Amino acid sequence: MLYGIFEAIFIQFPFQLLVSEAVFLTDSPKRTHFLPRLLTGFLLQILLSALWNAVLTPYESTSLFYYMLLYLGFAFFTAIPIWGSFDLELRELIFILAGGYATEHMTFALSRIILQKLHNLYPLYGSLPHLLLTRYVIYLAGAAAVYLLIIRPNKKANQLSDGDFRIVVLAFIIMVFAIGFSVYWSYPEEYMGTPMGDVICPSYSFLCCALVLLMEYYVLRENSMKREQEMMEQLLQISTAQQKSSKEAIDIINMKCHDLKHQMKALAKIEDDRSRTEYIQEIQDAVSIYDATYHTGCSALDYVLREKTLIFNERGIEFGCMVEGKMISYMASADVYALMGNALDNALERVMKEKKGERIISFQIRHHNDMVLIHLENRCSRMLQFENGIPVTDKKDRSQHGFGVKSMRYIVEKYHGELFMSLKNGKFNLDILLPSQEEA
The missing domain is CATH 3.30.565.10 (Histidine kinase-like ATPase, C-terminal domain)
Structure with a gap:
């Protein structure tokens, strides 16, 4: 029974995607009532994935297009818990879905190559340890590797909302085509266990998906550098304006000091004590304004x-x-x-x-x-x-x-x-x- 649950495609593949997408969400702002939203999103995503699998199952043996629809549908449903639990813009969501799918597919391609080199089979053969290792544990390791090698070093530039929407969409399209070619070469029985199906095509998919990730983070880094340059220009302009303000304050003080010199000379010529006292008070009032501490x-x-x-x-x-x-x-x-x-x-x-x-x-x-x-x-x-x-x-x-x-x-x-x-x-x-x- 346990093997049957973990073997279900609508359980294992969404898990692989969600784990891969999660590493792109480490710094994303959470919505209020995060945990209830997340759990509800997970339940809804599993339910829709199971329903999607049931709808497409009759076409499994007749068309390879079935696999494309199936996996892209699963990817679309993983957006439900992410969108519902995190405060994201549309371009951020597309970035995460594209990056997560690329990460998942890189792990998938690399695992096929490794198993072929070890003279092992990628298809399942009824062993629970083999199932957990090749369908679950290895994707945790793959997501962790992408986080350590790509995401964390670019954390400073990891402002997804500043990404170029057109490049994100282009990356998503490239990724879809890479998966399409991989499906075309991987699922026909004549390519199972062959170098073409287990090495050449997965290698191509791995490189295409790696290109997707590098392209996304290259755009983010370029945008981050552009933003920093703009901020430096802005701060320079502010500094110039504030220097002008400081000069104005100094000019005011100099002008008042010059006026005080003449007022002091005039004060020396006043003989009437009452007039002298009133004049002194006027000077003190004028000076007190500029003695703000x-x-x-x-x-x-x-x-x-x-x-x-x-x-x-x-x-x-x-x-x-x-x-x-x-x-x-x-x-x-x-x-x-x-x-x-x-x-x-x-x-x-x-x-x-x-x-x-x-x-x-x-x-x-x-x-x-x-x-x-x-x-x-x-x-x-x-x-x-x-x-x-x-x-x-x-x-x-x-x-x-x-x-x-x-x-x-x-x-x-x-x-x-x-x-x-x-x-x-x-x-x-x-x-x-x-x-x-x-x-x-």
């Missing part, structure tokens, strides 16, 4: 706030700040400076388009449900268009703008956080959720 618990954030506050005050912007900088002290100083500096610069650019008296920016960093919430809010009376959660720039040359927001999202995702932007009731809201310091 922050002690938030994050030195990089303190620096950003001092610089931006100087500019806000000079331009007549009302700035409210309630932050606990120690919550983000685990972030690299360069990331804090780029993220917060860019966010405040964007808010500054928006409020400067508002009327005087309505130029208001509010900035908070606080706890929110065991997370760190960074909330930046500014007045925005204009309508904005959003694409993929990011406001579309209204500048003519869009290719040279929008980098700032993308780099912010890049930094947030680097720390496993989420970034949200919205426009409600005449206010632009930027919300960033990050893991707390304890969880980071």
Whole structure:
């Protein structure tokens, strides 16, 4: 009975595929209620595979096309537990199905070659150990080998959603043709046990499937390098903008220092004590604006706030700040400076388009449900268009703008956080959720 269960094609082949596909899912995000979804998906997949096998069984002895339909149907059904349990895009699912099928078929081809060289038969002959070894255990080993040799070394580039959809589909087509040729040469009885059926054709299939995997990961690596290059260009542009902002702050200080020199000379000429006291008070009020000191618990954030506050005050912007900088002290100083500096610069650019008296920016960093919430809010009376959660720039040359927001999202995702932007009731809201310091 046990042998009969493991021998069933709708049990063993989906198992081989799912094991091969699983190694591509190691870093994929899981859906809520993962285990119930996974178990339900498995049951549904087994039921549909058994039904598919029963429907096609009458055609088994009349057409080799039967095997193509049978195995591709099994592959399609394995998408059910994967799609239901993991949060994947369509291109990611196609990538995993193609990669998993290629991995399974490489193991199948290699096992046939090895058994032929050992003068053993690939077809089953009633032995449970032989069945478990050639239909189950060897596929676990094959999947592990692909993970160690291909997937893990390319983990940095393993961002499936960034893959080129056309190349993924092309890889899938190549894989289907490789399997088709393998089926054509492997299942006719005259090729069973021959070098053509057990060595030459499996070798060809192995090479084609290896090409599928290499092609997929080559595309991923190229996309990863392209993405990193774009981010470097974006960060360079942000650095240039922030240098301009710092220069502006220094120019403001120099200008005020120059004015103070003349004011001090004028003060020396004032003889009336009351007038002198009033003049001194005016000077003190003017100087106090540029003496903003922050002690938030994050030195990089303190620096950003001092610089931006100087500019806000000079331009007549009302700035409210309630932050606990120690919550983000685990972030690299360069990331804090780029993220917060860019966010405040964007808010500054928006409020400067508002009327005087309505130029208001509010900035908070606080706890929110065991997370760190960074909330930046500014007045925005204009309508904005959003694409993929990011406001579309209204500048003519869009290719040279929008980098700032993308780099912010890049930094947030680097720390496993989420970034949200919205426009409600005449206010632009930027919300960033990050893991707390304890969880980071």
